[in-house]
Amino acid sequence: xxxxxxxxxxxxxxxxxxxxxxxxxxxxxxxxxxxxxxxxxxxxxxxxxxxxxxxxxxxxxxxxxxxxxxxxxxxxxxxxxxxxxxxxxxxxxxxxxxxxx
Numbered sequence: 715x716x717x718x719x720x721x722x723x724x725x726x727x728x729x730x731x732x733x734x735x736x737x738x739x740x741x742x743x744x745x746x747x748x749x750x751x752x753x754x755x756x757x758x759x760x761x762x763x764x765x766x767x768x769x770x771x772x773x774x775x776x777x778x779x780x781x782x783x784x785x786x787x788x789x790x791x792x793x794x795x796x797x798x799x800x801x802x803x804x805x806x807x808x809x810x811x812x813x814x815x
Contacts, residue, residue, distance in 0.1 A: 736761060767802045774807055782811045 739761040750757040758777070762769045774782055786800040804811045 736763070766799050767806070770799070770803055771806055774803075774809060779809050782807055782809055784811060784813055786813050786815050 743759045743761050746759045747757075750759065758779075760773065762773065764772075770782075770784075782803065784800045784803055800811075800813045804813065
């Protein structure tokens with residue numbers, strides 16, 4: 715059985731959006747690495763795929779980090795101060811987290 719044409723179009727669009735988003739993330743990371751390269755401390759910047767909070771916490775738990783620095787957009791309510799992802803990382807991280815607004 716083959717997928718209907720509409721599913722193929724949506725699947726192709728989904729793939730293009732994912733590829734575009736990943737490329738955008740790589741561009742941002744490339745710029746961040748350029749800014750961070752002269753710092754005396756070890757720094758790491760990654761583009762990862764997956765559920766955001768779970769992926770960040772796995773990265774923290776699988777590596778020997780002293781500090782996690784995360785940005786915040788703060789879109790609503792208490793999230794105006796931290797943001798839902800950054801707030802959750804602060805709550806669940808095993809290492810200190812610095813939130814940049």
